[in-house]
Amino acid sequence: MSAIKDEAYKMITNLPENCTYEDIQYHLYVIEKIQKGKERAATGETLSHAKAKERMSKWLSR
Numbered sequence: 001m002s003a004i005k006d007e008a009y010k011m012i013t014n015l016p017e018n019c020t021y022e023d024i025q026y027h028l029y030v031i032e033k034i035q036k037g038k039e040r041a042a043t044g045e046t047l048s049h050a051k052a053k054e055r056m057s058k059w060l061s062r
Contacts, residue, residue: 007031 001009011027040046047055 008028008031011031012024015023015027053060
């Protein structure tokens with residue numbers, strides 16, 4: 001089994017029996033976003049906290 005299928009299988013088997021398709025989609029989405037974030041961090045595509053605050057200031061000041 002491929003690494004992605006194996007990870008998805010493990011995630012699904014850990015969800016409660018009464019989970020919905022939306023629960024599964026949400027968890028797959030979160031796993032994908034975390035993986036992409038790790039990849040971006042590994043390649044140096046990150047911002048400092050100060051730079052992130054600067055970029056977000058127009059939304060945070062409302």
